[in-house]
Amino acid sequence: MKKKKVLRIIARLNIGGPAIHAVLLTEGLDKSKFDSVLVCGKIGKFEGDMAYYALDRNIRPIFIPELKREIDFFSDINAFRKIYYIIKTECPDIVHTHTAKAGAVGRLAAIAYNFLHPFQQTKIFHTFHGHIFDGYFGRFKTGIFILIEQFLALFTCKIIAVSESIKKELISFGVSGQNKIEVIPLGLELDKFLNIPERSEDILNIGIIGRLVPIKNHYLFLAAVAKIISDNPGIQMRFKIIGDGELRNDLERYATNLGIRERVEFLGWQRSLVKVYSNLDIVALTSINEGTPVSLIEAMASGKVVVSTNVGGVSDLLGNPVDSVDKVKGNFKILERGIIVDSMDSLSFSGALIFISKNSDLRKRMGMLGRDFAVKNFTSDRLMRDIENLYMKVENG
Numbered sequence: 001m002k003k004k005k006v007l008r009i010i011a012r013l014n015i016g017g018p019a020i021h022a023v024l025l026t027e028g029l030d031k032s033k034f035d036s037v038l039v040c041g042k043i044g045k046f047e048g049d050m051a052y053y054a055l056d057r058n059i060r061p062i063f064i065p066e067l068k069r070e071i072d073f074f075s076d077i078n079a080f081r082k083i084y085y086i087i088k089t090e091c092p093d094i095v096h097t098h099t100a101k102a103g104a105v106g107r108l109a110a111i112a113y114n115f116l117h118p119f120q121q122t123k124i125f126h127t128f129h130g131h132i133f134d135g136y137f138g139r140f141k142t143g144i145f146i147l148i149e150q151f152l153a154l155f156t157c158k159i160i161a162v163s164e165s166i167k168k169e170l171i172s173f174g175v176s177g178q179n180k181i182e183v184i185p186l187g188l189e190l191d192k193f194l195n196i197p198e199r200s201e202d203i204l205n206i207g208i209i210g211r212l213v214p215i216k217n218h219y220l221f222l223a224a225v226a227k228i229i230s231d232n233p234g235i236q237m238r239f240k241i242i243g244d245g246e247l248r249n250d251l252e253r254y255a256t257n258l259g260i261r262e263r264v265e266f267l268g269w270q271r272s273l274v275k276v277y278s279n280l281d282i283v284a285l286t287s288i289n290e291g292t293p294v295s296l297i298e299a300m301a302s303g304k305v306v307v308s309t310n311v312g313g314v315s316d317l318l319g320n321p322v323d324s325v326d327k328v329k330g331n332f333k334i335l336e337r338g339i340i341v342d343s344m345d346s347l348s349f350s351g352a353l354i355f356i357s358k359n360s361d362l363r364k365r366m367g368m369l370g371r372d373f374a375v376k377n378f379t380s381d382r383l384m385r386d387i388e389n390l391y392m393k394v395e396n397g
Helices: 017-028 051-055 073-090 100-116 139-154 164-172 218-231 248-257 273-278 294-301 314-318 346-357 360-377 380-396
Strands: 004-010 034-042 062-068 094-098 123-128 158-161 181-183 204-209 237-242 264-268 282-285 305-309 332-335 338-341
Touching: 004 017, 004 073, 004 100, 004 380, 017 034, 017 051, 017 094, 017 380, 034 073, 034 100, 062 073, 062 100, 073 100, 094 100, 100 123, 100 139, 123 380, 158 164, 158 380, 164 181, 164 314, 204 218, 204 346, 218 237, 218 248, 218 346, 248 264, 273 294, 282 294, 282 346, 294 305, 294 314, 294 360, 305 314, 305 346, 305 360, 314 338, 332 346, 338 346, 346 360
Parallel strands: 004 034, 004 094, 034 062, 094 123, 123 158, 158 181, 204 237, 204 282, 237 264, 282 305, 305 338
Antiparallel strands: 332 338
């Protein structure tokens, strides 16, 4: 059987789940059946660079500097032109795009190629790792982006959502019908997290991991920390922010204004994630919008309990409500593998952190259940099988 060529396109290899996902798929698909080429663009000024993740796996991406996060008419036109040329040169059987910008520019180039080369058609796939229809733009711009996605969906063989919740949201926004959208969860290299032991120190470490950008809403985390400290002045807790981004200086000033700067460590990006999770007891996430957060999957694989806002695919990770736990004060829900809080509710978030910090047995049980769930559902091997099966299903269609 002739091998299929896959051209995989992602806007940028910045630190985060989409970059890991794209690199693992470029490397890991069955090489007797698929040849893969990775195309990527330019990371932002304040973003951590994950190009090393590809280079460590002997992947040399085709770099298009004009392909970047920001909307820029001339850069986007040049990115379209270059991607079209790559498609024309490589003649891929499959063009698979990841993230919003690459999904728009890359799919338009593939559509143009198919229109101009009717006897050399490429099949088009796109993965939604999240979406930009909530929390990013105003109503008018969001409406425009939804119309663009609806148009692109007409020419896309399969749209992939990384969770059931994301699929439901895409359907609710009218991006496409349920028959075109497949759910394929993330797959990660989790083995390195599985032997991280439970911490035994009396002082609890609470950490939040991710880009310091508005959509991640670290302000809520800091407001919750301030509430915890003001209500419990002698509490034995340390708070760690792992990551970097455009809001770092603003967040440090905000922590100073709240009077908590000495209790909060801003650690920047860390290459050793095993070390990061080894030093945490509770992992927090305060995002306004998410897909399936990689930091929570890694935390669960590390045996750490999770407290998160109820966004994107988080509830799919954390499971069903737990009836056996005594009712507690606070507007948060105790699930099988963690706790969720309504987005933007710092008071309830602080209450959830205090509650789980005082329940070591529950922390341990949730950590064990979370680790088991992560191992069963989010391995890279499972991801490869799912994607390969989907490609072949469409091919044999």
